[in-house]
Amino acid sequence: LVSEREIIRVMAGYLYKEGWMANDISTYGWGDGLDIICSIDTFVASTDMPPGMGFRDAARKAATGVVSDFASKGARVEAILFSLSLPRTHTLKEIREIAEGLAEAGEEYGFQLLGGDTNEAKDFVITCCGLGRKRLPIVSRSGAMPGDVVATTGLYGLQPLGLHLLKIKATSRNGVEKDALESFLRPVARVEEGYMAISSGMVTSSIDSSDGLLQSLYEIAENSGVRIVVETIPIHPSLRGVAERYDLDPESLALEGGEEYELIFTVRREGWNLLESSFSKAGKPLHRIGRVEGGEGVYLEREAGAVRLERRGWEHFSKR
């Protein structure tokens, strides 16, 4: 079994310039000062689409993944090309739902759908390739510095609870359960938040949380050669009480979930207050969750001292 990170390392060795892996997007210069950024993201039914998730939400989510990659660099997707692979059992109704989901995402995020292709496959696979203008310097995963503040745009744990509810086909649909399902099925990329943060010039590294908060913090720590100390796990308060009902641990849900599409930034200490107040004025959440130190790994600050958090979270091809 080959892990996704191993695959990326092999591919990168053959194909890419140094530094590619530390970015979630690629850039391409057309000359005359026009650089575009682009990113490709794929949604696969057998791994990403639990029972109870419709094709409309699946297609919208496929596009959201690309929009979120861009958002983490403060950029906006202007245009998307898609590729659709479908088993032979699909129906016209499903195809209409896929088209609706893409069109809905286009309206929501303001991108144009440029075109696509359709194919037959054993799995439902939808790939979105996004294009946009590079207006700001690219903030990679590798720029975090000791002293930086670690912050994120949201609270965690609802999405993985929603996924769990779908998997166990839970019938209860009240309050928190409803929010959890909604947040899993219809996540929202943090486009405005990304622009506010990156354009401040105070962000030293940035990533979205699509692979889970802990994985994302490890990505920053490893690529930047630093230690991240989590001071507060940003657990969604509604989870308390509800998670236990399903025999789930709120901390694990928050740390090891995934597909939240929140943004995670490391911010220069001297810029933190200004950035925090600009988010506050805009009515957007920005939670300080920790700090960057010298060293390596991701640690959780407890009263008794810092404990190392094992690297866990969503990774394709992981043993499960």
Add this chain to the structure above:
Amino acid sequence: LVSEREIIRVMAGYLYKEGWMANDISTYGWGDGLDIICSIDTFVASTDMPPGMGFRDAARKAATGVVSDFASKGARVEAILFSLSLPRTHTLKEIREIAEGLAEAGEEYGFQLLGGDTNEAKDFVITCCGLGRKRLPIVSRSGAMPGDVVATTGLYGLQPLGLHLLKIKATSRNGVEKDALESFLRPVARVEEGYMAISSGMVTSSIDSSDGLLQSLYEIAENSGVRIVVETIPIHPSLRGVAERYDLDPESLALEGGEEYELIFTVRREGWNLLESSFSKAGKPLHRIGRVEGGEGVYLEREAGAVRLERRGWEHFSKR
């Protein structure tokens, strides 16, 4: 069962401006006179990868599909993003082969690999999204006019013979069989030919033959609202004798094959001689295969008169 053309019609109704379906590529304007063209193409193991085809050739062919789309518009792919979905059973060796195939195509066609993503799926699916500069007006499938000459850059039938040999696991590997396998496994996109033809200004419609010669001619005829009369089926001469050995009909192989990545043009009559001689001077084949008339459908000129050719060839989701 929903046909690929029906899917495209549904998607187009939701998503695209008028005219999208008549083009094989999309364009996007960035302002300041820079328009780019882009296209997405997907290779799926369960439909496109017969036994005996390796991952290196599969990956190279995925990229060739995009390069060929561009070639049919006289354009060059400058950059490619890819998405790779793999079953859990893949090996590091296979992943290396995929990377090698992409890198090889990049050298061969002169594009840069910008980045990609990897996923787990029940099928091996590789999607390539190509980007390039729009330097020439886009020639669609819809501009053929009565009086035009129909021409193509190659001879047909070897590729589908190669596919057949792989499917039946033929052990004979001499002469024509070797050529047939080679042309199926390692097709070459006609980049230079496309540029020569389109930049002449004499081409009224253009398409590549990746879905088969007959399908491609039908695409032009339907989109242009004309009849195409095939005067000579461009059968590869090596097929005669060999096809029969495998109980195959050379005419059907040539008309209904696919994945040849040859280019098919309709050419203004007054420009034909010049275009033909410029190809001849460059040592590139350009075969006149027919003419455009008023009416509809695709016909074959026989001594006894024209007979209508039934629309057949490769279409995903077709009943087979």
